[in-house]
Amino acid sequence: MSSPSLAARVRKFFAGDIAPRLSLDLDIEVPPGITIVFGPSGAGKSTLLDCIAGLTQPDAGRISIDGEAFFDSEKKVNLPPQQRRIAYVFQTLALFPHMTVEANVAYGLANVAQQKSGALVAEILQMFRVETLRGRKPREISGGERQRVALARSLVTLPRVLLLDEPLTGLDAELKASIIEDLRAWNAAHQIPILYVTHSREEVDALGERVIAMDHGKIVSEGTPREVLDAPRRRRLAQAAGFENLLAATVLDLREPDGVMRVRLANADCEIEVPLGHAAPGDHVRVAIRAGDILLANEAPRGLSARNILEGRIISLESRGTLVVARVDCEAVFTVHVTPGAVRSLELAIEKRVWLVLKTHSCHFVQG
Amino acid sequence: MNIEALLLSLRLALCVAAILFVLGMPLAYWLAFSRWRWKFLLEAVVALPLVLPPTVLGFYMLLAMGPRGPLGKCWQAAFGHGLAFTFAGLVIASVLYSLPFAVQPLIASFETVDRKLVDASAVLGAGSLRTFLRVILPLSVPGVITALVLSFAHTLGEFGVVLMVGGNLAGVTRTVSIDIYDRAQSLDFAAAGRTAFLLLVISFAVLSAVYGMNRRAARRAWLPWAAK
Numbered sequence: 001m002s003s004p005s006l007a008a009r010v011r012k013f014f015a016g017d018i019a020p021r022l023s024l025d026l027d028i029e030v031p032p033g034i035t036i037v038f039g040p041s042g043a044g045k046s047t048l049l050d051c052i053a054g055l056t057q058p059d060a061g062r063i064s065i066d067g068e069a070f071f072d073s074e075k076k077v078n079l080p081p082q083q084r085r086i087a088y089v090f091q092t093l094a095l096f097p098h099m100t101v102e103a104n105v106a107y108g109l110a111n112v113a114q115q116k117s118g119a120l121v122a123e124i125l126q127m128f129r130v131e132t133l134r135g136r137k138p139r140e141i142s143g144g145e146r147q148r149v150a151l152a153r154s155l156v157t158l159p160r161v162l163l164l165d166e167p168l169t170g171l172d173a174e175l176k177a178s179i180i181e182d183l184r185a186w187n188a189a190h191q192i193p194i195l196y197v198t199h200s201r202e203e204v205d206a207l208g209e210r211v212i213a214m215d216h217g218k219i220v221s222e223g224t225p226r227e228v229l230d231a232p233r234r235r236r237l238a239q240a241a242g243f244e245n246l247l248a249a250t251v252l253d254l255r256e257p258d259g260v261m262r263v264r265l266a267n268a269d270c271e272i273e274v275p276l277g278h279a280a281p282g283d284h285v286r287v288a289i290r291a292g293d294i295l296l297a298n299e300a301p302r303g304l305s306a307r308n309i310l311e312g313r314i315i316s317l318e319s320r321g322t323l324v325v326a327r328v329d330c331e332a333v334f335t336v337h338v339t340p341g342a343v344r345s346l347e348l349a350i351e352k353r354v355w356l357v358l359k360t361h362s363c364h365f366v367q368g
Numbered sequence: 369m370n371i372e373a374l375l376l377s378l379r380l381a382l383c384v385a386a387i388l389f390v391l392g393m394p395l396a397y398w399l400a401f402s403r404w405r406w407k408f409l410l411e412a413v414v415a416l417p418l419v420l421p422p423t424v425l426g427f428y429m430l431l432a433m434g435p436r437g438p439l440g441k442c443w444q445a446a447f448g449h450g451l452a453f454t455f456a457g458l459v460i461a462s463v464l465y466s467l468p469f470a471v472q473p474l475i476a477s478f479e480t481v482d483r484k485l486v487d488a489s490a491v492l493g494a495g496s497l498r499t500f501l502r503v504i505l506p507l508s509v510p511g512v513i514t515a516l517v518l519s520f521a522h523t524l525g526e527f528g529v530v531l532m533v534g535g536n537l538a539g540v541t542r543t544v545s546i547d548i549y550d551r552a553q554s555l556d557f558a559a560a561g562r563t564a565f566l567l568l569v570i571s572f573a574v575l576s577a578v579y580g581m582n583r584r585a586a587r588r589a590w591l592p593w594a595a596k
Contacts, residue, residue, distance in 0.1 A: 055487050081490040094488035098506050107502075108492035157492065 004066030006030040006161050006193040010051050011060045012217075024048060024058070024217040030161075030193040031210075034184070037197045038204050038228065039214035045197040046091075048214070049163045052195070053088045054081035065160050065193075087154035088163040093146055095138040101125070101149050102134040108157040124156040128182055144175045151179070155186055162187075162194040173202070180207060204228075243288035243364065244335040251283045260307075260360055263287060268331030272308040272358060277365035286366040291337040293362035296326065297355040298346045308358035310334075314350050317343065324348075328356060370563055372539055373547035377524055377567075380455070380543060384462045385520040388470035391463070392515060396474030397500060418468050426532025429461040433533065453535045458543075461533040462523045469518040477511020478504055510582045517578040521571055 012024040024044045037045050050056035052063055054070065057078060063071040070079045070086075095104050102121060109117040125131040128148040133141050138149070147167055154162060168176045187194060196207060204211055204225045211228040213221045221228045248266035255261060260273045263285065272287070279285055301309060312330030319325075324343050326336045334356055338348070348354070399411060417425055432439040433451040439460070443451040451457040481504050489499040505512070527545040534541030536550070544567055551560035 053487075053491055055490070081487075082493050082495060084491075085493075086491065088488070088491045090484050090488065092482070092484050094482065094484040096485060096488075096503060107489070107494070110493065110498065153492070 004160065004193070005032070006052070006063075006065050006195075008048070008052055008063045009061040010048060010058045010063065012047065012051060012056070012058045024051070026214070026217070026219050028212060028219065030195055032191040032193050033187065033209060034194045034196055034207060035210045035212060036204055036207055036225075037195055037212050037214060039199065039220075041199055043214045044217035045199075045214055046165055047217075049088065049165055049195065049197060052161065053086050053163055054079060054084050055088075085157070085159050086161045086163060087157060087159035089150045089154050089165065089167045091166045091169065093138075093150040093167070095146060095150055095153070097138055100135050100137060101130060101141070104138070104149060105153045105156055108153065120156055124152045127186060128152040144171055144179065147171065147179060148182070151183060155190075158190070159192065161192055164194065164196045166198055166200075167196075168203070169200075173206070176203070177206065244291035244337075245287075245289040245294075246366070247287045247289070247332055247334075249285055249287050251279045251281050251285060253281050254279070261365075265332040270310060270331045272310070272363060273360050274363040274365050275361055279365070288364040288366050289334070289358060289362055291325070291335045293359070294334060294336045295357035296328075296336055296338055296342070296346065296348070297357060298348070298352070300355055301357055304357060306357045306359050308356075308360065308363070310356045310358070312354060312356060314348060314352050314354055317348060317350060328354060330356060370542075370544070370547045370551075370559070373542050373544045374563070374566065376455075376539065376542065377544040380458060380462060381520045381523040383459050384466055384523040385470075385516050387459070387463050388466060388519045389512075389516060392467070392470035392474055392519075396471045396478060396515075397504075399471065400475045400478035414471050415468050417465050422465065422526065422528025423532055425465055426461065426529040429457075429464065429529065429533050433457050433460070452533065453537060453541060455534075455540055458530060458534040458541055461529050462526060465526060465529045466519040466522045469522045470515040473511045473514040473518065474508070477508035477514075481507045513578055513582050517575060521575060524567070524571065 007029050009027040010024055014023065024047050026048070037048065039045055047056060051058045051061075051071075058071065058073065060073040061071065062069055062073070069075070069077050070084045071077060096107065099107070102125070105121045105125060106117055109120060112120065121134075122131065125134060128151055130141075130145055130148045130152065133145060133149070138146055141149070150167065168179060171179070183194075196203075198204065198207075209224070211223060211225050212219055213228045249263035249272075250266065252262040252264055252271065254276060256276060259276050261276050261279065262271055262273055264271050265287070274287055277285070295306075300311070310330040312328045312334070314326055315329045315333070316327045317324055319340065322340070324338050324340055326338055326343075326348065328334045328336055336356065338346075342348070346354075395414070399407065399414070430452060431437050433443070434440045435444065435450055435452075440451045443449075443456075451460070485503050485507070486499055489503050494502070525545060526543075527549070530541065530543050530546060534543075536542050536546055542550075544563060548560050548563050548567070551557075551563070
């Protein structure tokens with residue numbers, strides 16, 4: 001079997017009188033296998049899927065698989081969703097609540113002879129390990145089981161493309177991994193392009209071979225999870241990727257032999273060392289640092305390899321379950337995540353003097 | 369007690385509820401899902417009988433059904449007799465009069481069906497008729513029942529429109545409410561009271577039976593073609 005790719009060039013504008021106006025403007029090529037679409041909420045991810053599925057009509061563009069167009073604004077082609085053979089699993093799953101698992105899965109096989117459809121349903125239910133639930137209603141089964149049923153319902157129709165809109169939110173990592181494994185097993189045999197939308201870093205790390213990062217309706221980067229997540233080029237994407245600290249800074253000098261550059265944080269007499277980036281002295285840049293990557297000490301640390309040690313005082317401590325969010329004023333204000341145990345053993349309190357330790361490679365250089 | 373009038377009223381209410389079930393469904397579907405910009409005008413027309421005095425509606429219906437009215441002329445051409453002061457005329461007038469009571473509960477329940485289910489059905493290849501029959505309608509059963517009951521009960525109790533359009537012909541257009549009015553006017557309070565009480569009992573029994581069913585239906589859809 002050949003390996004057909006999905007190609008989508010989509011432009012869509014929303015007038016939007018309430019929400020800020022979103023325009024979707026991108027061009028992607030999705031080969032068989034899982035491709036993750038990653039970005040903050042409101043980036044246009046779901047709209048992109050709606051356009052591909054035919055639930056929303058783009059203003060212009062072309063959407064095709066293997067060269068065959070579902071939508072082509074120039075040639076006035078716009079197939080309705082019923083004729084596209086694209087499967088779409090929504091975030092809410094949208095299982096029909098009044099039908100059994102079996103009836104849900106058989107729903108897309110209306111044009112298949114009953115005997116054959118029964119066999120197909122039995123086969124896919126077994127593949128996704130839900131064959132014992134066939135007589136139950138969606139509300140009588142667990143969240144993970146519902147997700148498996150939704151996948152089975154979509155895939156039993158042998159779609160040409162699978163669209164997944166955050167289908168595994170709310171499941172624990174182990175359950176997620178086992179469902180993904182079954183999905184991969186199915187796709188090893190069928191080789192269709194799968195677009196998997198998420199805003200969760202963990203899912204990107206766990207799943208991805210290929211990642212497309214989106215923001216404001218545009219692609220901001222593409223590549224492996226490492227490449228995309230660790231080099232955020234846009235502020236909002238950096239926040240979505242878990243960079244709680246985004247600090248404006250000015251480049252002081254480049255030390256190319258060491259692979260580093262020194263920057264001065266804006267409005268602060270405070271210099272730090274960050275990995276070398278495409279910048280020149282005097283450039284205004286941003287530095288992104290995850291709150292969990294910052295170490296906290298209650299006396300001046302010595303003998304460390306870390307190059308950046310900043311002195312400051314705690315201005316707030318806020319407990320969030322198993323995590324305490326500390327805000328530390330070192331002229332620039334940093335957000336730091338520590339454990340409740342660390343708060344006790346370091347006797348952290350508001351106004352207490354502390355030292356922050358930042359590894360050079362935990363400081364990410366962000367353009368613009 | 370006038371059994372003839374009571375049976376006539378029941379027959380009228382059943383006919384009207386049945387006709388509204390057939391007509392109201394597509395109309396409500398269209399009103400719930402259409403994005404036509406002038407839709408609100410039709411919504412207003414459908415709601416008109418709620419605010420118009422029955423005599424006003426009855427008056428216009430009488431004009432339309434009269435020998436020179438458009439409805440009356442068509443009916444005359446098709447069946448060889450007029451429409452005013454007949455049972456058929458009564459049915460047509462009552463259908464209009466009870467229209468909002470059928471259509472509005474249907475719209476309300478169609479609109480509460482999760483749009484994602486409708487989208488999911490389309491993506492799975494179902495056209496709009498199949499989506500309606502297998503997804504929207506089964507999930508709207510309480511609304512459908514409410515629509516049926518309200519159009520039945522509202523027709524059973526109507527008075528002004530019947531009087532304007534049907535007059536008071538025993539066995540043809542003398543419904544139970546008109547019979548009660550007649551008796552009370554002629555000071556036969558005992559007969560009026562018996563009929564009125566019977567109407568009260570029947571109305572209460574029908575409404576409570578259906579609302580009871582509705583409560584169960586809200587928990588599980590039970591239309592035969594949906595349960596499969």
